[in-house]
């Protein structure tokens with residue numbers, strides 16, 4: 815299996831369980847590994863035969879910036895479903911960080927894997 819990846823996609827959104835967090839926008843950071851087979855695109859030299867990381871990034875920015883989840887877990891599951899449904903991604907690994915959430919920590923967040931490696 816090959817990987818198309820996106821690292822450090824930063825998006826501002828409403829997210830958090832506390833009252834003050836419903837009134838502000840905070841940054842979340844997305845790191846993605848997307849399972850795919852790049853050979854058809856490599857042979858044809860054709861963007862339509864692969865996962866377009868620009869299109870995916872733009873879609874994620876639109877989705878995340880318009881969302882208002884309480885937990886990063888909920889946001890992560892919806893991102894995974896979106897990628898599998900809209901971009902036919904068979905397997906993904908998603909790291910979702912909320913770097914401003916704990917001042918004493920450089921970053922906090924979650925990592926999920928969904929789908930099957932083909």
Ligand SMILES: Nc1nc2c(c(=O)[nH]1)N=C([C@H](O)[C@@H](O)CO)CN2
Nearest residue numbers: 829830831832884885886887915916
């Ligand atoms: N596992 C999680 N823990 C916490 C979350 C979360 O989304 N998932 N959220 C918070 C608060 O919103 C926090 O980010 C505010 O600093 C606390 N723990």
